Amino acid sequence: MSTPSTTAAPAACWNCSAATSGEQFCPACGKIQPLPRGADYFACFGLPQKLTIDPAELEQKFHSLSWKLHPDNFERAPEAERQLSLECSSQLNDAYRTLRDPVGRVEYLLGLAGMRREGQHKQQAPPELLEEVFELNESLDELRHARQSGGSAGEMAGLEAKLEAAQHRFESSLADVDQELARVSTEWDQTLDASHSPGTNSGGGDAARKKLMERMNEILNRRSYIRNLVNSVRQELPGT
Numbered sequence: 001m002s003t004p005s006t007t008a009a010p011a012a013c014w015n016c017s018a019a020t021s022g023e024q025f026c027p028a029c030g031k032i033q034p035l036p037r038g039a040d041y042f043a044c045f046g047l048p049q050k051l052t053i054d055p056a057e058l059e060q061k062f063h064s065l066s067w068k069l070h071p072d073n074f075e076r077a078p079e080a081e082r083q084l085s086l087e088c089s090s091q092l093n094d095a096y097r098t099l100r101d102p103v104g105r106v107e108y109l110l111g112l113a114g115m116r117r118e119g120q121h122k123q124q125a126p127p128e129l130l131e132e133v134f135e136l137n138e139s140l141d142e143l144r145h146a147r148q149s150g151g152s153a154g155e156m157a158g159l160e161a162k163l164e165a166a167q168h169r170f171e172s173s174l175a176d177v178d179q180e181l182a183r184v185s186t187e188w189d190q191t192l193d194a195s196h197s198p199g200t201n202s203g204g205g206d207a208a209r210k211k212l213m214e215r216m217n218e219i220l221n222r223r224s225y226i227r228n229l230v231n232s233v234r235q236e237l238p239g240t
């Protein structure tokens, strides 16, 4: 695993050769630029790979960039520039959708480091929830069975109430997990800041970042496990 770099590869403007640093427009002549090699969604917004993002600021940047990159502005431009406006607009939309969600942001950051691949998430019950998961599955089975065999209304209502209580507990576990993710995200940002301040040993920073990524990965696995549980209970309960 490699920790992703925080800056896109430097490039030169195709029109005036001025140095660009991954912005969509040349700072010297203002021409639209191709997406630099290795550009990520953070770079799309000129942001470092930090996990604390002010949603209002992100939205404002998104609107201003979408407006500048809009293909309508390039109707009379040469074909190559029109093509660039389409590519940059589409990447900007994807970047916004991903980064505006705090969890999506973490998923994406870990994905850049090759840590989250579709379908490879561990689906084991978190140890502290094992017992509750076991009970929940039992109640789900009982409810399905009672429905099929025409159980009494009282029996069904009892089982549904039990499941509803379990659902509330899992929803509150989910809220805890989200808080934990927010805490580790803050730690990630602080580590990133520290590794950029002068006089620090970046080797130590790499190890710290890797450790934090592993923690975030584990939290995301737990989160998706609990969310699946909440959804499976929701499907069985009427009116939720």
Ligand SMILES: [Zn+2]
Pocket: 013, 014, 015, 016, 017, 018, 026, 027, 028, 029, 030, 031
């Ligand atoms: Zn230029």
